[in-house]
Amino acid sequence: MELWYSEFQTKDLSLSARVKETLYVGKSDFQEIAVLDTFEFGRMLALDGVFQTSIFDEFIYHEMIAHVPMFVHPNPRNVLIIGGGDGGTAREVVRHPGVERVEMVEIDGAVVDVCKKFLPEISTVLINGHDKFHLKIGDGIDHMAQAEDNYDVIIVDCSDPIGPGEGLFTSKFYADCYRALKADGLFVQQTESPFYHQSLLKRLRKDIENIFPITRTYLAQIPLYPGGTHCFTVGSKKYDPLAVDTATLPDLKTRYWNKELQKSAFALPTFVQELFK
Ligand code: SAM
Known part of the structure; x- marks a missing residue:
């Protein structure tokens, strides 16, 4: 059967x-x-x-949620990942040589344990450890409510806005992220499908715009997620993702991200631009 x-x-x-x-x-x-x-x-x-x-398409999501914001910031040293229990985002972030500390706050230790056992290709940093990597099992919402202004980049690698992830899609959480970033810091969040989560995307984009001076959304093609096209939204205090000089970026061995996509991923189809008007 x-x-x-x-x-x-x-x-x-x-x-x-x-x-x-x-x-x-x-x-x-x-x-x-x-x-x-x-x-x-x-x-x-x-x-x-x-x-x-x-295993088939994880490289797309993890490369795009990690490398795009990491290359918008010219010198990210202190990075926070919220969620990310499979370890794929951490695996990509530690590849940036300038990074000094990567903290990951995942609510569910059982996700970490299960991924280490069954998805070891993704969980390399969780399995082997890394001198820059520090894992805390705890609620990312509580962590952000108490965090001081010491992060260069915050990556919100969360599940959907239901269950434990719900509070990661609120103005209060975005304001906490803003406060926890240095004066030139930026944050990125996976922000679901431009086809099937339009009201959520419109609302959170407005919420982020109300807090950060620069807000940009970019796309990646991910077969596993609804509609096959996925959004990521950046809130930035200083650096505009569209102003990155891609010619200066280092070569990185990747399967999806590349220097051209670093900026062109922010080119949005008209129906997505219209959501944000
Ligand atoms: N790539 C994925 C996606 O877009 O579907 C996200 C993967 S990662 C496994 C998402 C993680 O966020 C889960 O392990 C979940 O336990 C974690 N998470 C959900 N709510 C959280 C919270 N409030 N604080 C920290 N982690 C949270």
């Missing part, structure tokens, strides 16, 4: 992957965690029935 795992992306739309093997299903204090080995995506992580990452 064929086994399929479906994510209901809207109440009328689902993405289903045919499963070779169910590797793990369990309930943590925060969410249901599943790891499935699938035919099209390879091993994949789902939280509360929502696909988070897969």
